[in-house]
Amino acid sequence: SQTIHQWPATLVQPVGSPLSLECTVEGTSNPNLYWYRQAAGRGLQLLFYSVGIGQISSEVPQNLSASRPQDRQFILSSKKLLLSDSGFYLCAWSGRVGINSPLHFGNGTRLTVT
């Protein structure tokens, strides 16, 4: 069966420090991968998605970047964190493109920028 791992679960970082969040998927190949952010009291905002190795699409301009160095690995990064980067970050995967392929989410990373 397919599983998705996301780490760390929680992170407290000072303003200006770098960030690296990692997500890996097991049990499937060539998944679509997604990074979402959920701010307190707000819905999920899609940050990045990837349909293949090295293929990254950004949904909103921001202080973050994403990379997909391997088929089942998705990394969210920042060179210098801002206070506004605080939030709950969720990685997700889907098996294939189409409306009958739900997203499956990891357990999330709670990031607090101080």
Place this chain on the structure above:
Amino acid sequence: SQELEQSPQSLIVQEGKNLTINCTSSKTLYGLYWYKQKYGEGLIFLMMLQKGGEEKSHEKITAKLDEKKQQSSLHITASQPSHAGIYLCGAPSGNTGKLIFGQGTTLQVKP
């Protein structure tokens, strides 16, 4: 761009009571997904609807998509404390599999 609006934003019910959560889209829905989230955790996929008038059930949770495919409802029968959490509806946006989500409905069930 398409937007999903959920109502109510929050809901407190007594255990054993029925409840309904609505999700309204600004455009025709070509698929509608319901998820449940416990605070601080990831989203759990509940069910997916595709066709107008479609209805699906899982245990005590039933979801429907209206004939016009612009509104979906999630109905919980005889609510239990285990039903507590945040319910989110999501819809496909574009052809890359990405979903947009409603703001979520927070459900509390009082024993």
